[in-house]
Amino acid sequence: MVDIIRIVLVDDHALVLEGICARLSEEDDIEIVAQAGNGLDALAVVKATQPAVVLMDISMPVMDGIEAVERLAQDHPDVRVLILSMHNNPEYILRLMRTGASGYVLKDAPSKELVSAIRTVNSGSTFISSGASEQLFCNSQVAAVKNKSILTKREITVLTMIAEGLANKEIAHFLELSVRTVEAHRQNIKSKLAIYTPAGLTKYAIEHQFVKT
Known part of the structure; x- marks a missing residue:
């Protein structure tokens, strides 16, 4: 059904x-x-x-x-x-x-x-949508430079794990947190960086050398 x-x-x-x-x-x-x-x-x-x-x-x-x-x-x-x-x-x-x-x-x-x-x-x-994402990406590049220092150590850790492809449940398991707490960290990261797509977060993490390529 x-x-x-x-x-x-x-x-x-x-x-x-x-x-x-x-x-x-x-x-x-x-x-x-x-x-x-x-x-x-x-x-x-x-x-x-x-x-x-x-x-x-x-x-x-x-x-x-x-x-x-x-x-x-x-x-x-x-x-x-x-x-x-x-x-x-x-x-x-x-x-x-x-x-x-x-x-x-x-x-x-x-x-x-x-x-x-x-x-x-x-x-x-x-x-x-793809058209809106392009506009956000251009805007987020400026915001990213200004907001890099705003992320807490825990948020950087969560961002790194997101960029490595881990799901919320997996992140929660590794960090010994609740899934809801991880979801809250993810939302805070998005808001602080003004980046709202997984691809955008991954690109940000790579550009700022939080993960290795």
């Missing part, structure tokens, strides 16, 4: 909503349970339907996506928010990811990437 991913769509453009609905209806494991045209309505809809994932635009009337993400993170921390936006601005992306979004997909991305993003964030992981 297929596990169904229950989704709420939030966008103020009816044609966009129709297009997304049509595309996602082709997937057997995705069900759209509600729609909203702004962030304020989205809060009410999410409370009523308790979806697994919210697919949300940024620029909307009444309440924009940034404020809505902040509110959802506070009121519904188990709901995963995936941003779908035309904005390819690192500041937008970083702010939303730090606020509580689980992923960021550009509206010009292929539809299969959107589907992959939904499944990824639903599984508990982070997803940033």
Whole structure:
């Protein structure tokens, strides 16, 4: 039996909503349970339907996506928010990811990437589309130089093990920590370095000689 991913769509453009609905209806494991045209309505809809994932635009009337993400993170921390936006601005992306979004997909991305993003964030992981990742990578190079000294010794150890390909459970075992503690270290590392992909973290660790190539 297929596990169904229950989704709420939030966008103020009816044609966009129709297009997304049509595309996602082709997937057997995705069900759209509600729609909203702004962030304020989205809060009410999410409370009523308790979806697994919210697919949300940024620029909307009444309440924009940034404020809505902040509110959802506070009121519904188990709901995963995936941003779908035309904005390819690192500041937008970083702010939303730090606020509580689980992923960021550009509206010009292929539809299969959107589907992959939904499944990824639903599984508990982070997803940033290829176009947005490029912008983040360029921005993170500056942040990395400034933030290298911010990492604690424990975070450097965890980063090194991530770069070596170890999963959270393996890191927890070797360091005699709980998996939740390792996950917290991983999130802190991402936030401090402004790097949100495993590949980006690995590249950072190599460039700063935390691991040998």
